[in-house]
Amino acid sequence: METDRTSSLYFSLSAVLMVFVLMCSGVASADQLMSLSRYELGSGDKIGISVFGEEDMEKELILTDAGTVSYPFLGEFRVRGMTVGQLQKYITDKLKDGYFVDPRVSVSIKEYRKFFVSGEVKSPGGFSFEPGLTLEKAVALAGGFTQRASKKGIMVTREERGRAVERELTLNGSVLPGDIITVKESFF
Structure with a gap:
């Protein structure tokens, strides 16, 4: 005991x-x-x-x-x-x-398992996670935004309690291992 x-x-x-x-x-x-x-x-x-x-x-x-x-x-x-x-x-x-x-x-x-960035970034793909990672840093690892990228309304899909949950993330929001980040195209 x-x-x-x-x-x-x-x-x-x-x-x-x-x-x-x-x-x-x-x-x-x-x-x-x-x-x-x-x-x-x-x-x-x-x-x-x-x-x-x-x-x-x-x-x-x-x-x-x-x-x-x-x-x-x-x-x-x-x-x-x-x-x-x-x-x-x-x-x-x-x-x-x-x-x-x-x-x-x-x-x-x-x-940690990789996180993934797709959509309007210059080099989409999977990247190694490190503590302290923000969305802005994750996008930088993916080569930065393309000219058509929307810097608002960036979505992250994260597993929570065994389910995939999608939510909007700000540039200073925390990224976790296994996250799937999708940068959408801007209309303007």
């Missing part, structure tokens, strides 16, 4: 320290950090999993199209929709169940 509290406290302190460092360095806004702390893993995300003191248990894995990963002792299991904290707890609980006495599991996101 005490080790569960210690593990939980360790994870909480690590998360708080990471948020503090990212905010102080200007890498990510408070709103985006809140979104990323609730960030649900999805197909294409690359994660790192390790167990303290167990080198053979250190793995970097990419979620399959089905949202699964395969990990020693546990086999293949579904990860899509879990947060990093939920996945860490899941693996810890499963490894405690007959494999390790007190596993110290660490899970991190090594690389």
Whole structure:
């Protein structure tokens, strides 16, 4: 029981320290950090999993199209929709169940899944996500607006609770991994 509290406290302190460092360095806004702390893993995300003191248990894995990963002792299991904290707890609980006495599991996101920009940009396509990404920066990665682009009414399609939701986004709005940004043509 005490080790569960210690593990939980360790994870909480690590998360708080990471948020503090990212905010102080200007890498990510408070709103985006809140979104990323609730960030649900999805197909294409690359994660790192390790167990303290167990080198053979250190793995970097990419979620399959089905949202699964395969990990020693546990086999293949579904990860899509879990947060990093939920996945860490899941693996810890499963490894405690007959494999390790007190596993110290660490899970991190090594690389987020891509976001996509289409429509009236010079170089549409998929791009690597980094915390702190705004719509304006995403459009810049796509080569900027074309002459016909509408800078208002830019739409983003984002998966929320398993459903694709479309909404309008301003240039300083936050972009998340997996977003599909559509820049429409201006009529004037």
